Amino acid sequence: MSKPRSLSLAAYRVLSWGVPNAAGQPEHPRPEGELIWVHVNAQDRLRTVLDLCRRLQQTRPNLSILLTAPPEADLSRWDQSEYPLLALPPDQTGAARVFLDHWRPDIGLWVGGGLMPNVITRADERGIPLILIEAQIDIQVTRGAKWLPDIARYTLDCFGSILSTSTDTARAIRRMGIASGKVKEAPPLHVSPNPRPWPEDELIETNHALAGRPVWLAACVRDTEFISILSAHRQATRILPRLALVLQVADMTEAAPLHRRLESMDLRCTNWDGEGHIEDTTQVILSAAPEDLGLWHRVSPVTFMGSSLERGAGGHDPLIATALGSAIIHGPFVQRHQQIYDQLDAAGAARMVRTATELGDAVVDLLAPDRAADMALAGWEIVSEGAPQADQLIDMVQDCLDHRGTDNART
CATH class of the missing domain: 3.40.50.11720 (3-Deoxy-D-manno-octulosonic-acid transferase, N-terminal domain)
Structure with missing residues (x-):
């Protein structure tokens, strides 16, 4: 009625x-169904x-x-x-x-x-x-x-x-x-967030190749952040000598020149999108394909969300990493997702850093098993409450x- x-x-x-x-007339066709x-x-x-x-x-x-x-x-x-x-x-x-x-x-x-x-x-x-x-x-x-x-x-x-x-x-x-x-x-x-599942055999194989080594991920990293990331990694390896860094670049075209740059710095690097073979002595795993982040978030208990140390990019969404159990580190420039970063910071699920030195210290601190687990739990409560x-x-x-x-x- x-x-x-x-x-x-x-x-x-x-x-x-x-x-x-005329400006109010619909420009897009209505889809079927x-x-x-x-x-x-x-x-x-x-x-x-x-x-x-x-x-x-x-x-x-x-x-x-x-x-x-x-x-x-x-x-x-x-x-x-x-x-x-x-x-x-x-x-x-x-x-x-x-x-x-x-x-x-x-x-x-x-x-x-x-x-x-x-x-x-x-x-x-x-x-x-x-x-x-x-x-x-x-x-x-x-x-x-x-x-x-x-x-x-x-x-x-x-x-x-x-x-x-x-x-x-x-x-x-x-x-x-x-x-x-x-x-x-x-x-x-x-x-x-509802992350896509990852093939169990590949996850097991990757964890086996890393052989229990401490791992951290730097995701969506811009070229202006490379030096800071590598400096932080060198600093952290003084405390954790077997530490491995997964470096995932925001721009896929940067992967090849970065690989050459790493080799010139005497860093033992493997290109995951090429041969993808992790040795016991591998220090940096270079990755460019964004779809592989689903693997790396599962492997790495700590993720630095890139595009956030320098002005301009505004940061990347951290919630998939949080949902997959990674403790989050980020820079100060995350205005594109400010609200969720503020929420994660307040809950103790994320930590903000401003310099390479602070980043290196945070990686060492959060790779302690109890610290990473506490942050992952706090993050999980946020992503699951909705x-x-x-x-x-x-x-x-x-x-x-x-x-x-x-x-x-x-x-």
């Missing part, structure tokens, strides 16, 4: 009619949403994903996404209709506040199931329409499920007249899509 039309909503649509201009539309209201939540989308596609491989951001978002500053990421058109009646006509989402997931009445209410009228997570009472109405009553209540009531991270927010939403059964408290989503919430949300999306598919089949 459809909801009775709100007079405030009717007035709002007139006030916000607008005509979408099921499509979930996920709106991310805040830039710092994109990383978490991307992780959820990947997990969702593992469960439902044929599901296509569309991501949207607020109309005013500068997407050049947002993280790169493997899914289409568009700014929603302004909250005008005509623009909302054009957006929904083109994309025809099978379900909508809204993350955070910035609720836009036109696109949300029109999606609801089309029978598109809507879920609101990390809910906020934050309605973005067109200028001149703020005086209209009931817009917030009517917009929130379009969601079939509302998950709030705050008891006060959940209570306030219920007091607006939203059915209590719709509103639940739930923690915010966290990134919960799994139940993500699984619950994925089940909700699956149920909505399954019921929608059944209803469509009946009609």
